[in-house]
Amino acid sequence: MVVLASVLGVFDISLDKLSNGELWLAQFFRGLSDGATYASVALALVMIYKSTGFINFAQGSLALLGVYLAYIFSVEQGLPVALAVACAMVASAVVAAFIERVFIRPFPPDHVLPLVIVTLGLLLIIDSAVGIVWGFRTRSLPSMFPSGAPIEWGIAQLTWRTIGNLGTVFAVVGLLYLLLSRTKVGLAFRAVSSNLESARLVGIRVGPTLGFGWALAAAIGTLGGALVVPDLLLEPSIMLRVLIFSLAAAALGGLDSLVGAVIGGLVVGLARNLLVTFLDLSELALATAVAVILVVLLVRPTGLFGSTTVERV
Amino acid sequence: MSTVYLEVAGLKAAYGDIQVLHGIDFSVDEGQIAVILGANGAGKTTTLRALCAMVSTEGSIRLAGEELAGHRTADIVRRGVAHVPQGRGTFPELSVEENLMAGAYVRSDAEVRADIKQWYETFPVLGERRTQAAGSLSGGEQQMLAIARALMLRPSLLLLDEPSLGLAPMITRALFEQLTAINADAGTTMLVVEQNAALALGVADVAYVLEAGEMALSGPADELAADDNVRRAYLGY
Numbered sequence A: 001m002v003v004l005a006s007v008l009g010v011f012d013i014s015l016d017k018l019s020n021g022e023l024w025l026a027q028f029f030r031g032l033s034d035g036a037t038y039a040s041v042a043l044a045l046v047m048i049y050k051s052t053g054f055i056n057f058a059q060g061s062l063a064l065l066g067v068y069l070a071y072i073f074s075v076e077q078g079l080p081v082a083l084a085v086a087c088a089m090v091a092s093a094v095v096a097a098f099i100e101r102v103f104i105r106p107f108p109p110d111h112v113l114p115l116v117i118v119t120l121g122l123l124l125i126i127d128s129a130v131g132i133v134w135g136f137r138t139r140s141l142p143s144m145f146p147s148g149a150p151i152e153w154g155i156a157q158l159t160w161r162t163i164g165n166l167g168t169v170f171a172v173v174g175l176l177y178l179l180l181s182r183t184k185v186g187l188a189f190r191a192v193s194s195n196l197e198s199a200r201l202v203g204i205r206v207g208p209t210l211g212f213g214w215a216l217a218a219a220i221g222t223l224g225g226a227l228v229v230p231d232l233l234l235e236p237s238i239m240l241r242v243l244i245f246s247l248a249a250a251a252l253g254g255l256d257s258l259v260g261a262v263i264g265g266l267v268v269g270l271a272r273n274l275l276v277t278f279l280d281l282s283e284l285a286l287a288t289a290v291a292v293i294l295v296v297l298l299v300r301p302t303g304l305f306g307s308t309t310v311e312r313v
Numbered sequence B: 001m002s003t004v005y006l007e008v009a010g011l012k013a014a015y016g017d018i019q020v021l022h023g024i025d026f027s028v029d030e031g032q033i034a035v036i037l038g039a040n041g042a043g044k045t046t047t048l049r050a051l052c053a054m055v056s057t058e059g060s061i062r063l064a065g066e067e068l069a070g071h072r073t074a075d076i077v078r079r080g081v082a083h084v085p086q087g088r089g090t091f092p093e094l095s096v097e098e099n100l101m102a103g104a105y106v107r108s109d110a111e112v113r114a115d116i117k118q119w120y121e122t123f124p125v126l127g128e129r130r131t132q133a134a135g136s137l138s139g140g141e142q143q144m145l146a147i148a149r150a151l152m153l154r155p156s157l158l159l160l161d162e163p164s165l166g167l168a169p170m171i172t173r174a175l176f177e178q179l180t181a182i183n184a185d186a187g188t189t190m191l192v193v194e195q196n197a198a199l200a201l202g203v204a205d206v207a208y209v210l211e212a213g214e215m216a217l218s219g220p221a222d223e224l225a226a227d228d229n230v231r232r233a234y235l236g237y
């Protein structure tokens, strides 16, 4: 009892909070909403991991660039937000394809370490470039979804934004699944990830296939960024923080599983909101993401749905 | 008279600094089956990889008179060269059927489905396991899949690297009967690397013997089968 009391004391847990059903529900909805945003960036990470066997650390930076473009298109050029995001997705896909062609393709695709180092370098370069071009002041990007909440129970609101975030992620997973399982380019993509040499031997052009993966992942990452940023503020380090939560989501889901990325994202989103609210851990929110990654690495390196171990990172 | 289909001259190949092929010459006539024999490490696999631009090479490789050297693997495949690599030739995470579809990746005709059906008839075990992941098949079943996958290209030149590896003797014999039938029906030119020298020499028209990256012997398969050195070294009697 003494131990329990002191634990409660350390974490400043109040029984009032714990017995407040509406607060639970409110945090549950917020967790799902955050989780959906982590999931969408995690999907982008998983797409690259599936095909190449490494984590593209520049993924968050490409999304950052995409979100800034969405900001330019919507706030500065006056396009409707959804259209601006769509344009930004295309633009970031083009940039990603270019980066893949120039910085990634010269390296043999089966030597992971140089590639990981290149993506880390790209992360630093893109993030600083964004800072130089757009400065470090914060901006706000409007959400693609209407404000307000169709369903409310006291302080617990199921907002249009939560519904939109979740709907977007499920739509992205569904479309990715169809693309990968029903189309020729999807078959090529999976063949490359399964056996590089045999993929070449059936005539698949490996470079362009991986370039396509980069472009697609950048578009998905930009979409994920456009879901995240309205909840926060747009500034050059924003996606780095999101990337850590998404990395935790992807590791939890198993790194090479699309469904795993979504479930991992939702779990991380929920865990984060509940821990922050009930244990008052707001300063440690990032640490909880790192803790998730560590626990997965220690307890179950293949994650919940993955087929390969995380050690290839 | 038969025409030369594959003509290799002065072929060298290296892995980094290690030179493995020291300038070999050989040729295969259109519609023929050629076999390459040689001890472990002689460079047989490297020779087949060199033909598909999967190792850095020097020298000339002509297919139907056109130079292949300098082209990339994916382009060589588009010229009708199918390669069953030694060992793992499948996509383990993909289903059996998806493996076959991947084999027809460069084709755009309407007969891909019909061809898949045909290979299910030839290798019934593949038909039974069409939705199963290729990686869950037995070694022999995977070898059949790798061969069927290569044939899905409707190749004009089929390169086979130890097709009998891991197959039971009876299956191996059946496989070689299949290969001779395909060779007779479709006129597919074949270049086979095989440890089972007796069987390979039995179906082949010409034979080559590689020793430490040099072509040591060559000639009609029946003549080599009668050669004392070949008999002692590869046929074991």
Ligand SMILES: Nc1ncnc2c1ncn2[C@@H]1O[C@H](COP(=O)(O)OP(=O)(O)OP(=O)(O)O)[C@@H](O)[C@H]1O
Residues within 6 Å of the ligand: B015, B018, B020, B038, B039, B040, B041, B042, B043, B044, B045, B046, B047, B086
């Ligand atoms: N990836 C590689 N890197 C370096 N050396 C290699 C590589 N692959 C093969 N070698 C070397 O090249 C030589 C020829 O190898 P190769 O695989 O062509 O032989 P092989 O005739 O096919 O033998 P086996 O009958 O055992 O399959 C060997 O000495 C081998 O050690």
Ligand SMILES: [Mg+2]
Residues within 6 Å of the ligand: B044, B045, B046, B086, B161
């Ligand atoms: Mg070999």
